[in-house]
Amino acid sequence: MKIICHKSVLQKGVAIVSKAVSNKTTMPILACILIRAQNGVISMTANDMELAIETIIDGTIEEEGMLALEAKIFSELVRRLPDNQVTISSDASCTTEITCEKSRFHLSGLSGEEFSSLPAIESASQLTISQFTLKEMIRQTIFSIDENASNKQMAGELLEVKQDELRMVSLDGHRISIRKIQLKQPFPPVRVTIPGKTLNDVSKILSGDNESEVILSFTHNHVVFQFEQTVVVSRLVEGQYFKIDQMINSDHETEIVVNKKDLLNCIDRATLLIKESDKKPIIMNISDQSMEVKLKSSIGTMNEEIDIEKHGRDIMIGFNPKFLIDALRVIDDEMIHLYLINAKAPCHIRDEQQSYLYLILPVAFSSF
Amino acid sequence: MKIICHKSVLQKGVAIVSKAVSNKTTMPILACILIRAQNGVISMTANDMELAIETIIDGTIEEEGMLALEAKIFSELVRRLPDNQVTISSDASCTTEITCEKSRFHLSGLSGEEFSSLPAIESASQLTISQFTLKEMIRQTIFSIDENASNKQMAGELLEVKQDELRMVSLDGHRISIRKIQLKQPFPPVRVTIPGKTLNDVSKILSGDNESEVILSFTHNHVVFQFEQTVVVSRLVEGQYFKIDQMINSDHETEIVVNKKDLLNCIDRATLLIKESDKKPIIMNISDQSMEVKLKSSIGTMNEEIDIEKHGRDIMIGFNPKFLIDALRVIDDEMIHLYLINAKAPCHIRDEQQSYLYLILPVAFSSF
Numbered sequence: 001m002k003i004i005c006h007k008s009v010l011q012k013g014v015a016i017v018s019k020a021v022s023n024k025t026t027m028p029i030l031a032c033i034l035i036r037a038q039n040g041v042i043s044m045t046a047n048d049m050e051l052a053i054e055t056i057i058d059g060t061i062e063e064e065g066m067l068a069l070e071a072k073i074f075s076e077l078v079r080r081l082p083d084n085q086v087t088i089s090s091d092a093s094c095t096t097e098i099t100c101e102k103s104r105f106h107l108s109g110l111s112g113e114e115f116s117s118l119p120a121i122e123s124a125s126q127l128t129i130s131q132f133t134l135k136e137m138i139r140q141t142i143f144s145i146d147e148n149a150s151n152k153q154m155a156g157e158l159l160e161v162k163q164d165e166l167r168m169v170s171l172d173g174h175r176i177s178i179r180k181i182q183l184k185q186p187f188p189p190v191r192v193t194i195p196g197k198t199l200n201d202v203s204k205i206l207s208g209d210n211e212s213e214v215i216l217s218f219t220h221n222h223v224v225f226q227f228e229q230t231v232v233v234s235r236l237v238e239g240q241y242f243k244i245d246q247m248i249n250s251d252h253e254t255e256i257v258v259n260k261k262d263l264l265n266c267i268d269r270a271t272l273l274i275k276e277s278d279k280k281p282i283i284m285n286i287s288d289q290s291m292e293v294k295l296k297s298s299i300g301t302m303n304e305e306i307d308i309e310k311h312g313r314d315i316m317i318g319f320n321p322k323f324l325i326d327a328l329r330v331i332d333d334e335m336i337h338l339y340l341i342n343a344k345a346p347c348h349i350r351d352e353q354q355s356y357l358y359l360i361l362p363v364a365f366s367s368f
Numbered sequence: 369m370k371i372i373c374h375k376s377v378l379q380k381g382v383a384i385v386s387k388a389v390s391n392k393t394t395m396p397i398l399a400c401i402l403i404r405a406q407n408g409v410i411s412m413t414a415n416d417m418e419l420a421i422e423t424i425i426d427g428t429i430e431e432e433g434m435l436a437l438e439a440k441i442f443s444e445l446v447r448r449l450p451d452n453q454v455t456i457s458s459d460a461s462c463t464t465e466i467t468c469e470k471s472r473f474h475l476s477g478l479s480g481e482e483f484s485s486l487p488a489i490e491s492a493s494q495l496t497i498s499q500f501t502l503k504e505m506i507r508q509t510i511f512s513i514d515e516n517a518s519n520k521q522m523a524g525e526l527l528e529v530k531q532d533e534l535r536m537v538s539l540d541g542h543r544i545s546i547r548k549i550q551l552k553q554p555f556p557p558v559r560v561t562i563p564g565k566t567l568n569d570v571s572k573i574l575s576g577d578n579e580s581e582v583i584l585s586f587t588h589n590h591v592v593f594q595f596e597q598t599v600v601v602s603r604l605v606e607g608q609y610f611k612i613d614q615m616i617n618s619d620h621e622t623e624i625v626v627n628k629k630d631l632l633n634c635i636d637r638a639t640l641l642i643k644e645s646d647k648k649p650i651i652m653n654i655s656d657q658s659m660e661v662k663l664k665s666s667i668g669t670m671n672e673e674i675d676i677e678k679h680g681r682d683i684m685i686g687f688n689p690k691f692l693i694d695a696l697r698v699i700d701d702e703m704i705h706l707y708l709i710n711a712k713a714p715c716h717i718r719d720e721q722q723s724y725l726y727l728i729l730p731v732a733f734s735s736f
Contacts, residue, residue: 073640073667080637103637107668269448269471272441299441300475 001065002089003037005057007081007100013044013057014075016230019201021071022048032068033075034115035088037061045118046071051198052118053205056229066112067094077105118233121224124217127161127187131227132210137168137179138203140330140356145196146172153193158241159223161190169244170196175323176244176359190218193237198223202232248359252339252348254312256286260336262306263293264328267321270295270302274321281318281365286310286340295321317343318365327358369433370457371405373425375449375468381412381425382443384598387569389439390416400436401443402483403456405429413486414439419566420486421573424597434480435462445473486601489592492585495529495555499595500578505536505547506571508698508724513564514540521561526609527591529558537612538564543691544612544727558586561605566591570600616727620707620716622680624654628704630674631661632696635689638663638670642689649686649733654678654708663689685711686733695726 014033022030025048034045042061045054067090078086081100090096094109138157146154149172158169164187167180202225206214214227225232267282274280274297285292288310294303317340327349328336339348349358382401390398393416402413410429413422435458446454449468458464462477506525514522517540526537532555535548570593574582582595593600635650642648642665653660656678662671685708695717696704707716711730718725 076640077637080633080640082633102674103634103670103672105641105668105670265448265450266471269445272444272448273473300473302471302473304471306470 001035001037001067002062002087003035003042003059004062004085004087005042005059007078007083007086009057009059010078010086013055014071014078016055016205017044017046017053018071018075019205020046020048020051020053020232028070029068029110029114029116031071032110032115033071034066034068034112036066036112037064038066039064045115047116047118049116050195050235051201052116052233053201054118054231063089065090066115067096068110068112068115069096069107073107077107118231119222121217121219121222121233124219125188127166127183127190127216128213129166129181129183129216130210131206131212131214132208133181134214134216135203135206135208137181138199140179141168141170141177142196142199142203143170143326143330144172144175144177145170147196149173152237153239153241156193156195156237156241157199158244159190159192159194161187163187169241171242171244174320174361175327176247176357177327178244178357178359180355180357191241192218192223193239193241194223195234195237198232198234202234205230205232248348248357249341249345250339250348252312252341254286254310254315254340256291256311256338256340257309257335258291258306258338260328260331260334263336264325266293266304266306267324267328269304271321271325273297273299273302275299279320279363281363282321282324283316283318283365285316287314315340315343317347317362319347319360319362323360327360331356331358369403369405369435370430370455371403371410371427372430372453372455373410373427375446375451375454377425377427378446378454381423382439382446384423384573385412385414385421386439386443387573388414388416388419388421388600396438397436397478397482397484399439400478400483401439402434402436402480404434404480405432406434407432413483415484415486417484418563418603419569420484420601421569422486422599431457433458434483435464436478436480436483437464437475441475445475486599487590489585489587489590489601492587493556495534495551495558495584496581497534497549497551497584498578499574499580499582500576501549502582502584503571503574503576505549506567508547509536509538509545510564510567510571511538511694511698512540512543512545513538515564517541520605521607521609524561524563524605524609525567526612527558527560527562529555531555537609539610539612542688542729543695544615544725545695546612546725546727548723548725559609560586560591561607561609562591563602563605566600566602570602573598573600616716616725617709617713618707618716620680620709622654622678622683622708624659624679624706624708625677625703626659626674626706628696628699628702631704632693634661634672634674635692635696637672639689639693641665641667641670643667647688647731649731650689650692651684651686651733653684655682683708683711685715685730687715687728687730691728695728699724699726 036043042059043056086100088098090109096107096109098105160167164183170177217224221236223234280297282295291306291308346359346361404411410427411424452469454468456466464475464477466473528535532551537546585592589604591602648665650663659674659676714727714729716727
């Protein structure tokens with residue numbers, strides 16, 4: 001194989017496919033990036049058997065062929081090359097020469113033969129949304145997965161399509177995060193659990209551009225993301241996700257409207273009194289027009305008044321401050337609505353259109 | 369004590385004195401920042417018994433007194449407060465109230481009585497240089513100290529004044545770094561070893577402004593840095609520094625002139641072939657007009673041609689690439705001069721005025 005590509009093109013390609021390179025593997029080929037020059041097209045591929053990413057890169061093919069290079073070394077090498085055209089060539093024994101300006105490297109590659117290609121996906125119906133929207137939906141839900149849970153569903157997110165409604169859901173036993181969008185047209189029903197790692201990786205590769213689109217398709221055990229010159233194929237989490245609609249009760253006794261930033265900063269300040277091992281709740285004492293937020297720990301005490309608009313009953317309720325912070329950080333609205341029933345029932349944070357819903361279980365507290 | 373200061377003022381003060389807060393101590397008072405409001409002046413002080421820093425901050429004193437607060441908590445608290453006036457007050461039992469807008473914290477402080485003040489320094493003659501110059505001199509030498517050496521001199525830097533010449537020197541057994549400046553006027557002789565940690569800390573606090581000055585003074589066992597509203601007092605390393613002039617031999621057989629950035633980038637690229645545990649030399653094969661730089665490891669090989677201007681004999685010589693990189697990174701000149709004798713004698717990198725000199729020992733290599 002012999003190809004010529006610009007350093008910046010190689011660097012971008014490596015950054016994309018590296019997400020699917022296995023970090024801890026006993027199989028050297030899984031730690032490699034496959035470069036393939038075939039039928040006039042140059043592609044890079046990585047595949048850790050859970051996630052596979054392939055991207056097409058610009059360049060000149062002088063001799064077709066393929067070659068697998070250890071991803072870490074190749075990525076570092078490309079990064080440090082001068083900003084110019086790079087020639088990559090390999091012989092029958094996969095000895096590889098990489099040259100750029102007056103710099104010349106020799107490395108041992110592996111034959112591409114052992115490399116697992118992307119799983120063949122039978123063409124299914126395709127769902128198109130903007131890259132920006134998908135990236136936002138991931139950002140606004142991914143924080144409440146539980147990667148270490150014994151129930152593997154919790155390490156993933158539910159992606160569900162019903163008619164023209166797409167929603168993504170994550171939960172970890174203490175809280176549920178739901179983001180919902182309207183599709184431009186109805187789509188056949190989908191209900192799959194996508195691994196959290198896949199969503200994190202896809203989110204990092206997506207440009208986040210509102211004009212660019214990403215095409216999702218689903219098979220029995222795979223989800224495929226296609227955008228620009230890149231294809232990402234991920235295994236799904238096997239089994240059924242939780243029946244979350246049964247967990248959501250939209251009744252409430254108290255509704256408060258509060259400035260998101262004020263509340264977030266106040267809770268963030270309070271947490272400095274918490275040592276890592278500690279589990280101190282933040283207590284919200286809600287009465288007319290005002291909410292007292294307080295926290296007490298071995299380090300000291302904090303209390304602060306926040307202006308609110310309140311409808312319904314007075315209430316005092318305690319939360320794990322981290323759960324409130326996580327949800328508040330991803331909400332873009334300036335003013336937010338909290339719905340409460342009593343000190344033992346979950347708090348709902350949602351907008352009017354229910355495009356987002358964050359449900360957080362309260363914790364017991366001793367008043368002070 | 370009761371004082372009112374702006375959050376930004378407190379934050380700046382904490383950032384300065386924090387460098388002298390002890391991270392690992394069994395004495396709680398050493399992990400504190402002392403706030404003192406006396407004679408109309410508010411100051412913050414930290415002292416880990418090696419290094420002491422005191423800075424004066426703007427604010428209003430409502431009640432004089434002093435108070436020691438745990439530095440980590442206080443620093444985090446100040447950082448997260450709203451951008452507004454902060455009131456800090458303490459009662460006789462050192463219970464402290466910190467308020468800002470509607471936020472109110474209660475912490476336990478310590479009495480300032482146990483706090484070790486800055487060592488009293490008898491006024492000595494004072495050396496004035498620009499903050500920029502001192503910061504640069506530290507940056508350009510600090511990398512070749514050896515903090516873990518059994519010889520404590522190596523963990524510090526020599527600061528030496530002879531007439532109107534000030535030089536700073538560091539060495540670690542494989543290399544020597546020297547930076548020299550001319551003073552505006554002669555100064556009594558000084559020859560002290562300043563701990564590397566002190567120089568690192570001072571360097572971080574200095575604004576690096578060419579217009580602002582720093583005043584150095586020396587006692588038998590302390591060095592004092594005074595700048596703006598801040599005083600830094602550090603212990604010196606006891607004992608005599610190495611006699612470095614005996615180690616420098618300015619003869620040479622070969623002189624090369626090379627573009628610094630080209631050489632630095634080339635060596636940096638080569639090092640990607642070195643695994644951490646490996647000790648592979650970079651080999652420079654110097655002949656007329658051109659230098660071949662090469663490295664060979666278990667990962668692969670690299671070679672690159674670099675244009676040079678050469679005077680004197682051809683030579684092939686090997687170096688630990690890290691030592692070359694460290695020196696090249698801190699030199700500001702575009703073109704640099706390397707002086708060589710033979711493959712076993714140290715390489716000198718210096719400018720014409722000898723304002724800097726980097727001496728690096730070569731390593732043995734097997735040619736390939």
